[in-house]
Amino acid sequence: MRDEGRAPAAAPAPAAPEPLNRRQFVEAALKACGAAAPLLVAVIRIPAAGGQEAAGGVEAGYDPTGHYYGMGVDIEKCIGCGRCVAACKAENDVPADAAHFNTWVERYVIEDNGEVTVDSPNGGIDGFPPLESERGMLRSFFVPKLCNHCANPPCVQVCPVGATFATRDGVVLVDEKYCIGCRYCIQACPYGARWFHPTKRVAGKCTLCYHRITRGLVPACVEVCPTGARIFGEVEQRATPLARFMRMNDVQVLKPHLNTKPKVYYANLDGEVR
């Protein structure tokens, strides 16, 4: 350490009109920063506190941390009536055209030469016309599809702004106010479960009827399924319809090799279903 470095610090402060030397300036600047720090903290805290007030909208007594939702689909019970598709569109204000669906029903026809035909006229909302010919048909069945609410969702990974997310109760949602409409998530979803809203210009998807399940109701598609082909409940608790469904059936998920960990479980799923 050099001696001359210490000398100015020990000297008394110069008279006011004399310009600040460098050390005095740095000291003053550091003190100013120190004084401004609590102010900054206050500036950050104020909107945060305001936000917590805004966050009081969820139903009183609902605790998201106590739930983890999923859905079961029993292929053996689906009759392809399309009531779920119609109910979903009505409940969630999905555009009524043939290009936008939160949930839809596909008909698989597997012929004895191994050829597989899949169709879903208008998402199955008006049911399915009879097959032109049953000649050569080995088997046929309906597969209701929807967002799989993956535990490891690729759509959430690719969102550049954090507008789509998995809630603590396991539902993948879209923040319509924050979505910039870039459609990366639509590209990323391996199940084709997302669509682009033609007027709102944001990504749309199945919310598992989040506004219903937080009020203690079941999703609209489950409510209107006449044969009980759709089962709603909690994945990790024993005493819910879904847990029973998963115990009683040999359940599978769609595209398990993608490691998306879907939470829509299919029973009696044919190997041809993609």
Next chain:
Amino acid sequence: MTVKLPPQVPRLAAVFAVAIVALVAARAALVPATFGKYGHYRAAAVDSIAARPVKYAGRQDCEECHDDVAAQRLAGNHRGVGCEVCHGPQAAHVAAPSDVTPPAPRDRSFCVRCHAYNASRPTGFPQIDPVTHNPLKACIACHDPHAPVPPRVPQECSACHGQIARLKALSHHVNLPCITCHTVPQEHKVNPRASRPTKPTDRAFCGQCHDKTATRVAEAPRIDLATHYQRYLCWQCHYPHYPEAK
């Protein structure tokens, strides 16, 4: 002991201080208030989605007033069918029962959405051909939608296996009930594919009637089980529901 700082350090420090203050202020102003509360998203969005209006009230709400219809429905074959499957979304009716009247579909085009024959529907689900099934009558003329009962109780096996039943009706096996050859578990009638009936597994089963030493049925055609194509099972050549040999 203090160090004399080089002159550029305090200047840079001042620049950094201004930049940091600007960054923090911009972040406070631009990042939504609840962003990052639970994760990389705006926590307030969860609440705004949860606050959307409900349109399907749920069958529990219907049953509070319409308990008579509910009791009838729960005793019938439509016990699993919710009210709003046919009557549409009725949260508005629950909120103001006298102002909103739920629609009741009465024409044939509605019932056939579920009950028209479609090859892709699961086996055993009640289906009709709307073209030939009383084409001029409304469904509700014969069937009460709250407690639907088929007018005729279907025959146990032919209700689902009509094709086999009609073929067997033309064959020499017409007088054999299905259970002669198939043992049908009770569960099969409830869940047909999960619990399947048994089929005969060996030549000796057919031999009970068709072996030259058999005595069960006098007029059955006889073969010598020991020498008659002994490398094959009977049903590899003969179709038991329509055996052709005289």
